[in-house]
Amino acid sequence: MSHMTSNSKSRSSARSIICLVFAMGVFATAHSGFAQQTPLISGGAGLLTDTNNGNTTYYPIIEPLLAAPIGKKVLVESRAALLESFSPKGAGQAGYDHSHFIGLTFLQGDYLATPNLTFVGGEFLIPFNTYNERLTPIWIGNYQDAPLIFPLGLLSSSSGLGGVVRGNAISRNRYSINYNYFYSTRSGTEQFTSHRGTGGRVGLYLPEQRLEAGFSFDRLLQGTHENFYGAHVWWEPKDTAFRLRSEFGRGQHAEGYWVEADYRTLAFGGLDSIIGRIEPVLRIQQTFRLDTIVSDGLPPANTQRVDLGLDYNSPHNIRILTSYSRQFSSTGNHNVWETGIVYHFLFPAWKGKE
Amino acid sequence: MTSKYWLFVFLVLASVSVLALAAQKSDAPVTASTTKTFVAAKRSLKQQDEGQRVFQQNCSRCHASPEGFSPRISGTIVRHMRVRASLSQHEEEALLHFFNP
Numbered sequence: 001m002s003h004m005t006s007n008s009k010s011r012s013s014a015r016s017i018i019c020l021v022f023a024m025g026v027f028a029t030a031h032s033g034f035a036q037q038t039p040l041i042s043g044g045a046g047l048l049t050d051t052n053n054g055n056t057t058y059y060p061i062i063e064p065l066l067a068a069p070i071g072k073k074v075l076v077e078s079r080a081a082l083l084e085s086f087s088p089k090g091a092g093q094a095g096y097d098h099s100h101f102i103g104l105t106f107l108q109g110d111y112l113a114t115p116n117l118t119f120v121g122g123e124f125l126i127p128f129n130t131y132n133e134r135l136t137p138i139w140i141g142n143y144q145d146a147p148l149i150f151p152l153g154l155l156s157s158s159s160g161l162g163g164v165v166r167g168n169a170i171s172r173n174r175y176s177i178n179y180n181y182f183y184s185t186r187s188g189t190e191q192f193t194s195h196r197g198t199g200g201r202v203g204l205y206l207p208e209q210r211l212e213a214g215f216s217f218d219r220l221l222q223g224t225h226e227n228f229y230g231a232h233v234w235w236e237p238k239d240t241a242f243r244l245r246s247e248f249g250r251g252q253h254a255e256g257y258w259v260e261a262d263y264r265t266l267a268f269g270g271l272d273s274i275i276g277r278i279e280p281v282l283r284i285q286q287t288f289r290l291d292t293i294v295s296d297g298l299p300p301a302n303t304q305r306v307d308l309g310l311d312y313n314s315p316h317n318i319r320i321l322t323s324y325s326r327q328f329s330s331t332g333n334h335n336v337w338e339t340g341i342v343y344h345f346l347f348p349a350w351k352g353k354e
Numbered sequence: 355m356t357s358k359y360w361l362f363v364f365l366v367l368a369s370v371s372v373l374a375l376a377a378q379k380s381d382a383p384v385t386a387s388t389t390k391t392f393v394a395a396k397r398s399l400k401q402q403d404e405g406q407r408v409f410q411q412n413c414s415r416c417h418a419s420p421e422g423f424s425p426r427i428s429g430t431i432v433r434h435m436r437v438r439a440s441l442s443q444h445e446e447e448a449l450l451h452f453f454n455p
Contacts, residue, residue, distance in 0.1 A: 036429030036454060067434045075433045112436070115443030133438065140417045171442040178440035203440075207411050236415055243415070317421050346420050348427050 039068035039349040043079070044139035046342035048321075053334060057087040058096075063105075063138050066349065078107040079137070104191050105136075106159055116171075120164040123192050127164065127180045127201050128153035128216045129230040129247045139344035142262055142281045143309055143323055145336070149256040149287060151297030152249035153199070153218050153228035160184025161194040178203045186222055196221040199228070210236045226252040241266060241276075254298040256287035264313075271313075281309035281323070303329040317344040405452020412439045413449075428453040 043064040050057055060083075067077040083101040108122035125133050131150055135141045136158075151158075166180035181200035187193060199218020205211070216230035228251050235244045241264035248257040260283040268275040287303045294300045309323035318341065325336040413419070413435055423431070429450060436446040 036425060036427070036450070037433070038424075038426040038430065040427040040430045067430050069430050069433050075430075075437060077434060077437075110433075110437045112433075112443075118437055120437070134416045166437070166440055168440045168442040168445070171445065176442075180440070205411075207407070210411070210415075212415075234415065313418060315421065344420060346423050346427075346431075348424050351426075 037069045038351075039066065040346065041066055041349050042344075042346040044137060044342050044344050046138055046340055048138075048144050048340035048342075049338065050144065051337040055088050057085055059083060059085050061138060065137075068349070073112045075110040075112075076108070077110065079105040081105055114167075116169060117165065117167045120166060121162075123159050123161050123194070124164055124182065126154050126158060126160050126184070126197075126199075126218070127166070127182060128199060128218050128228065129201070129249060130214070130232045130234070130245070131247060132158055135245075138342050139317075139319065142260065142279070142311060142321070143283065143307055144321060144338045144340055145307070145323075145325070147247065147258040147283070148285050148298060148303060148305060149247065149249040149254075149258060152251045152254070152256070153216060153230050155184065155195040155197045155218070155220055156297075157193050157195060159194060160197065161187045161189075161192050174206065174208060176205045176207070178205070182218075201230075203232075208238075210238055224252075228252075241271060251296050251298075253291050253293045254287060254289050254296055256285065256298065258283055258285035260284075262309075262311075272315075277313045279309075279311040279313060281307070281311060283307040283309070299329060299331070301330045303327060317346075318342070319344070404448040405450070408441065408445045408449045409452055412441060412445070425454055 041064060043062065045062045046060075048059040048061060050059075062082045063079060064082075065077070065079040067075060069075050081101065081103055084098060085100075086096045086098045089095050089097050104123065106123050106125050108120050108124045111119040111121075113119055125136075127133055131147060132154060136146070138144075160182055162182065162184040164180055164182040166178070168176055168178050170177045179200065179202045181198075183198045184194050184196060186196040197218055197220045199216065201214055201216040203212055203214030212232070212234040214232050216228075216232070218228050220226045220228075228249065230247065230249045232245075232247045234246070236242065242261070243263075244259070244261050246257065246259040249255060260281065262279055262281040264271055264276055264279050266276065270276050283306070285305050285307075287298050289298070289300065289302055305325055305327040307323055307325040309321065311322070312320040314320060321338070321340045321342065323336075323338045325338070327334055327336065409419070432446055432450045432453065435441060435449065436443075441449070
């Protein structure tokens with residue numbers, strides 16, 4: 001849950017609800033001009049647990065996503081997180097303490113300007129490396145925990161307030177190049193906390209080899225100005241259910257990487273067979289501290305961690321996630337056990353035109 | 355006898371010609387229609403293949419395909435994916451066709 005707990009947004013639920021109601025209002029004004037463009041509600045609902053040093057914490061969570069097209073060129077979309085956590089009281093006391101969190105993850109408007117250029121405005125996920133944009137939804141990620149280097153390059157809040165230009169610069173049968181560039185302003189508004197910064201990402205994808213490589217860069221433009229660099233490589237060999245994903249990140253005070261592999265066999269009746277739904281996952285990660293300034297959310301000492309996961313992709317869009325992690329560091333070694341069940345929902349926001 | 359013979363031949367030839375012309379007229383639209391249908395079906399299959407390729411290369415890299423959804427939201431899903439996965443307009447159209455063959 002580190003990507004959630006590291007989020008520095010205010011936890012004012014009242015304002016969050018106002019924002020959600022505002023977002024719903026925007027969606028309610030959307031008109032579906034085409035039969036296939038009814039606004040949708042998607043997302044995940046789950047119960048996650050993690051056991052650290054013998055203490056088990058429970059996280060019931062809902063992450064709704066709303067998307068509403070307006071006309072032929074505009075899309076308004078938003079994702080929120082509603083989380084409650086129950087953790088054991090310390091100091092030998094019985095019972096559990098609980099806390100809650102409600103917050104918008106992003107709320108953005110997209111304008112499809114040309115076939116290869118899209119403008120995004122509002123609160124957006126910072127497009128640094130791949131994890132933040134692609135793998136943070138609970139119904140997508142293979143692990144509950146984000147990688148240790150996740151905070152690098154995300155300007156302390158993982159979302160920015162401003163604009164992004166993005167798209168597919170070149171799209172050919174043998175290769176494609178995608179790009180994005182963002183500028184985020186400084187904001188202290190409770191639901192839209194962001195830092196001033198700018199950066200972007202460029203990626204090359206080779207469809208025949210199913211290989212993607214990309215480079216990210218961004219710069220914090222407030223306080224002590226810092227640069228962040230990132231690189232990612234994804235590979236999914238054709239006609240297999242094997243996936244390899246990796247990222248490298250470097251900041252002013254620390255750097256690190258993670259490599260994740262998962263596999264589902266096609267040998268026993270395909271992906272929808274009982275065996276085919278089982279998904280072993282392995283993730284290896286390391287972080288290296290470059291100096292003694294710990295301002296980036298990474299561990300204070302060099303750390304190695306291995307995550308062994310076993311997921312099950314049940315019918316009806318349900319996933320069961322389990323993992324065991326062992327973390328090695330000069331500040332101490334420890335185990336983390338995680339289990340969870342997540343349901344992915346997806347349906348029209350209302351009855352549209354047939 | 356000769357004139358009757360030639361009259362008979364003329365009538366037969368005329369009948370055959372009229373029948374042939376009639377057959378040609380009725381055949382012509384059928385042939386064009388069949389060709390159009392064939393071309394459309396071929397184009398549709400090609401778009402379907404391309405949409406499947408776009409789905410496999412872009413969407414399923416991150417997540418499994420959801421088990422069924424209403425066709426009313428297929429356009430919204432595709433537009434969301436266009437932004438999230440940086441698809442081109444052409445890929446968006448192919449993907450939409452894949453969801454709604």
